[in-house]
Amino acid sequence: MSKPKISIHEVARLAGVSKSTVSRVVSESGGSVSPKALEAVNRAIEQLGYKRNVLAAGLRTQKTYMVLVMVPDIANPFWSEIARAIQDKLEPEGYSVVIGSTDWSEFREERYYELARSSRFDGLILNSVTDNIDLIKDLGAPGVLIGERSAAQDIDTVGTDTRQAARVALDYLYETGHRRIALATSEHGSERYLSLRSQAYKEFLAEKGLPYDPELVFSVNLDEEGGRELAQRFLALPNWRDKADALLCGNDILAIAAMGEFRAFGIIPGVDLSIIGMDDIPAAAQTYPSLTTVRKPRWRLGTAAAEFLLERMRNPGKPAEKRLFPGELIIRDSVSRKRKNDEDKS
């Protein structure tokens, strides 16, 4: 059909005006155009099926209308829904959203940074594995972080209140009578990444007068393989039944995979061992037993991140903001409630 790519030039000719005038109408730059010229140009555009080449325009305006969203695992519904929320917010503003999945790999993350440095993006929204804040600030485009980071003070951040979320889970386990709680989080990320959750964990133990046992803190990848590994390492603990009665997992994917593996070994989650997840992905409601977890507001996280970015692109100078959402306990069946009145076993 319209094989010969038609540009502003042919539109100008057909409309009997100059390229500048055409530009003024297509670029919504506010340049004033007479009604008749506008009319003529619009007709020509229609007739020729002209489509503005945003990339070429960007060369001049230094805008690419592309935004990179970098997440650790796009196959995890938690992240894919966040990505979608971002798209929903940004695309109507004319931005194209590029999703990068790092698979928790620093190598892949570096590749995306590389991409970013080649002036491809107007903005970045990212959950970094490495947390190299300085690196992020040197990407040539504004970035907003998803996920609380203690190190990131002067960069926009949205996230769940990690400590509160962990605390909600921990408190629930305590209420239901658990006293020997194990923790499983990611081995990726800087120490800082871990610290907030671990911190909440330690504070909780201290507050309740419970001992801290390093054996009960597992560091694994937050994916399915990590979940299987977690279960195996957990079961490899000598006399684990005496050591732990509950397991708090860093995310649902991990928890669900671990539950599967536990079942394979004849350990019934919610009976022999309580398991609590984090995120509340859709699958959590469908597992056996269904997974008790802490829901994070995915959609709001994504939307808030997009809004932060939009604001910053408009006003690069403004001070960095941070917005934290609370997690919400979703009670299902993977945590035993039998011990409700079974105080002080420790």
Place this chain on the structure above:
Amino acid sequence: MSKPKISIHEVARLAGVSKSTVSRVVSESGGSVSPKALEAVNRAIEQLGYKRNVLAAGLRTQKTYMVLVMVPDIANPFWSEIARAIQDKLEPEGYSVVIGSTDWSEFREERYYELARSSRFDGLILNSVTDNIDLIKDLGAPGVLIGERSAAQDIDTVGTDTRQAARVALDYLYETGHRRIALATSEHGSERYLSLRSQAYKEFLAEKGLPYDPELVFSVNLDEEGGRELAQRFLALPNWRDKADALLCGNDILAIAAMGEFRAFGIIPGVDLSIIGMDDIPAAAQTYPSLTTVRKPRWRLGTAAAEFLLERMRNPGKPAEKRLFPGELIIRDSVSRKRKNDEDKS
């Protein structure tokens, strides 16, 4: 840091050569450069921290190094893994992959086509809802389809062999003694989209001498909401127990959500009603009961699609190819096997 965006021009000055020479080294265009010039340029690049602006280069070469992957639901692990396979294949070749999720909406799909028409992409990989092949061919860049389409003869296609996959499921249900099999697929897509699966269904019935009952064919969205709706509509059938003993679902998301809803109504999948899915997403192994399904080779589908696109971008003239992968039956617990020898109930 390197705030003042540095371009080929400053590199040329520092190296004491012309822009052309610099271009020749950074663009790997094969233009010959003397060793000493190369050396000097590389040092200057290093020193200045120069990064080539691919977009600007693209303006000249008519390449954007961007590829659009359009899928119906990026939150479905089936699609997210395909997308990842595509990224893994394409990114090393220098392409950035933009993932678009249409959420089964023709409106959103149209927005992506719009994007594509503004010469943003070098290629498209897509699973279209609307199946408007002519539209796809007029996007200004080569496209490859994911998902078998009877209408798409002259466009590269990769997919699962829909009929074979459906047949595998149907045969298994038959073997295990089911004779009144219901079908649930998407109401989106043209009739052509449905036809392959429905066709296989009808052929199967005919072959086995089973009656075709339109009441047993459900058309719903292939997502969670669709699953719940499916279960409700199914249960609303008067005397459904007499009408159906098995339900073949268009994908696992649908099947899993339907199972959840069935359970909520006290119907036990795998006991009161056999359910079989399609795709074998990770969650299928963790549901209760675990889901019997037909596995599709996600990774290979994505890889094959990327390879097709790469080939076509190199050689636009070559004839269209089609590559179909078989589905593989994964037996779990959502299909009752009790009726093994319980022939001819129909």
Place this chain on the structure above:
DNA sequence: CTGAAAGCGCTAACAA
């Protein structure tokens, strides 16, 4: 309100 001209960063003939 409009057109001419310059230029965003890069590549591609064409000479030299």
Place this chain on the structure above:
DNA sequence: TTGTTAGCGCTTTCAG
């Protein structure tokens, strides 16, 4: 092997 000269398609002063 290298530099010069034109643009790719668009925006943006700056005159008029």
